[in-house]
Amino acid sequence: MTPLLTVEHLTMRFGGLVAVDDVSFTAEQSQITSIIGPNGAGKTTMFNCLTGFYQPTTGQLTLAGERGDFLLERLDGHRIVRDAGVARTFQNIRLFTGMSVLENLMVAQHTEQMRASGWSMKGLLGLPSYRRAEEEAVHLARSWLDRINLTDKADWPAGALAYGDQRRLEIARAMCTKPVLLCLDEPAAGLNHTESHELNDLLRWIKEIHGIGILLIEHDMSVVMGISDKIVVLDYGKKIAEGTPAEIRDDPRVIKAYLGEPEEEDLPDIVAADLDLDPGAR
Amino acid sequence: MEYFLQQLVNGVTLGAVYGLIAIGYSMVYGIIGMINFAHGDIFMIGAFHALIVFLILGAVGISWLPLALLIVLIVGILLTSLYGWSVERIAYRPLRSSPRLAPLISAIGASIFLQNYVQLAQGARPKPLSQMVSGGITLMESDAGFAARVSYIQIVIVLLTLALMAVFTWLIKGTALGRAQRACEQDRKMAALLGVDVDRTISLTFVIGASLAAVAGLMFTLYYGVIDFFIGFVAGIKAFTAAVLGGIGSLPGAMLGGLLIGLIEAFWSGYFSVEYKDVASFGVLVLVLIFRPTGLLGRPEIEKV
Numbered sequence: 001m002t003p004l005l006t007v008e009h010l011t012m013r014f015g016g017l018v019a020v021d022d023v024s025f026t027a028e029q030s031q032i033t034s035i036i037g038p039n040g041a042g043k044t045t046m047f048n049c050l051t052g053f054y055q056p057t058t059g060q061l062t063l064a065g066e067r068g069d070f071l072l073e074r075l076d077g078h079r080i081v082r083d084a085g086v087a088r089t090f091q092n093i094r095l096f097t098g099m100s101v102l103e104n105l106m107v108a109q110h111t112e113q114m115r116a117s118g119w120s121m122k123g124l125l126g127l128p129s130y131r132r133a134e135e136e137a138v139h140l141a142r143s144w145l146d147r148i149n150l151t152d153k154a155d156w157p158a159g160a161l162a163y164g165d166q167r168r169l170e171i172a173r174a175m176c177t178k179p180v181l182l183c184l185d186e187p188a189a190g191l192n193h194t195e196s197h198e199l200n201d202l203l204r205w206i207k208e209i210h211g212i213g214i215l216l217i218e219h220d221m222s223v224v225m226g227i228s229d230k231i232v233v234l235d236y237g238k239k240i241a242e243g244t245p246a247e248i249r250d251d252p253r254v255i256k257a258y259l260g261e262p263e264e265e266d267l268p269d270i271v272a273a274d275l276d277l278d279p280g281a282r
Numbered sequence: 283m284e285y286f287l288q289q290l291v292n293g294v295t296l297g298a299v300y301g302l303i304a305i306g307y308s309m310v311y312g313i314i315g316m317i318n319f320a321h322g323d324i325f326m327i328g329a330f331h332a333l334i335v336f337l338i339l340g341a342v343g344i345s346w347l348p349l350a351l352l353i354v355l356i357v358g359i360l361l362t363s364l365y366g367w368s369v370e371r372i373a374y375r376p377l378r379s380s381p382r383l384a385p386l387i388s389a390i391g392a393s394i395f396l397q398n399y400v401q402l403a404q405g406a407r408p409k410p411l412s413q414m415v416s417g418g419i420t421l422m423e424s425d426a427g428f429a430a431r432v433s434y435i436q437i438v439i440v441l442l443t444l445a446l447m448a449v450f451t452w453l454i455k456g457t458a459l460g461r462a463q464r465a466c467e468q469d470r471k472m473a474a475l476l477g478v479d480v481d482r483t484i485s486l487t488f489v490i491g492a493s494l495a496a497v498a499g500l501m502f503t504l505y506y507g508v509i510d511f512f513i514g515f516v517a518g519i520k521a522f523t524a525a526v527l528g529g530i531g532s533l534p535g536a537m538l539g540g541l542l543i544g545l546i547e548a549f550w551s552g553y554f555s556v557e558y559k560d561v562a563s564f565g566v567l568v569l570v571l572i573f574r575p576t577g578l579l580g581r582p583e584i585e586k587v
Contacts (some may be wrong), residue, residue, distance in 0.1 A: 103464075106461055177476055
């Protein structure tokens, strides 16, 4: 079976800086594939290549979903989500803050609705098919609001929601585009323990019920280790490891990338003294 | 009192026309953050379409007024929105990622082009249209014999404007298209990532603006009975003033601004001097820009970080 997403030799250069360097991996349907790595490892750059923000310098990104095969680097803007079915969220939340919570979920269903409502012209003429399309969109939006416990806040402006609610709303909004691949950029950032636990449940539920592939960038290891089926580790733009959570946890290259080389003997005296004085901090 | 009432009626009528044009400015500004300087000329094109279709209908003998009005309205809107669409396609879309000054210049170019195009095609002389709707209702008559009248054409203009604004408000608030427009206004890139075709949404914004301008052009033709290729300039600038006065980007603001500019003009002409009525409306613009740069209903600009 062909994987849902195949990334082959992806390289992204900004002038002299190589942000992503010859990375290849695959992501499967009904699996959560996490991408981890220290800050500046090129994780978000890779997402930007996948979702059409950047044109990769070299490499091929193939998506083989139920809607057919697509070369993501050849699609631009709205085509990525409309045709190929790749949705994403952002590290810094990008909701339409001035619009209501419900409307945020309705905008995500724009493509289908425009088609069903004849560019809103059928609504202008008062045809029943317009109202049906509108009702279906509201129905889907409501079911997601139920799932993320925001039903009572449906008419709030999205900007007025609490931080954790905004995070979940952004995921629900991405899901309302009915994607085959969901890319989440640090969904647990800024969440407290309970909230990130709820997030784990939500992502697992999406994976199982909707059967779509999830690509996850995350720093919170309790999330990553808890729900990933596969982990890809990046460091300075290069892929240094790939495997199950258990394999990654014990991989010496990963430990090195995160914690540095164990070379305490070479530390300057003053630092070594500090480390000795405060063993509790380590 | 009769005199006051008469100016009020005139001002509201004028304001309705300005308001319809102002919405076009405000909507385009809302979605792409730029002023469409060719919008006044789209209004002028709309007026010419109305005139031409009226003359054709007269020639083929359709003289029952409601039917003639309906045909002029539909044909005028279709043809004029084609011009609005073309302006976006030619003057704005190729420059979408250029510095802001470039599309500004190309829009002014489009404006000059449209003026000269109509001048060449239709001639420079003012075109008259014989009065289509006559008569009216006398509201109040003073002892001196001055009567405040509201003509049928004024009633038609105000009612048509109200109906259009209702439809338009519903379009923006309640339809998928309106939601997409508001989403593009806030975050174009994010809207694209949710499957909204941003280019098409912007095109449709221009088309909606142009169709409202077409209706304004029709009203202008009916009301004044004389048009020429240059009417778009002054009316456009006035409507732009209205949009700024109401708060550019805000649609209720555009309607309110149009109404205020219409009233200011009517009362100034009525009580002071007709020659200086433009000074009055632009004077208001200056005051608004000094004391309330965001306009009456505009939101203060918040820098995005």
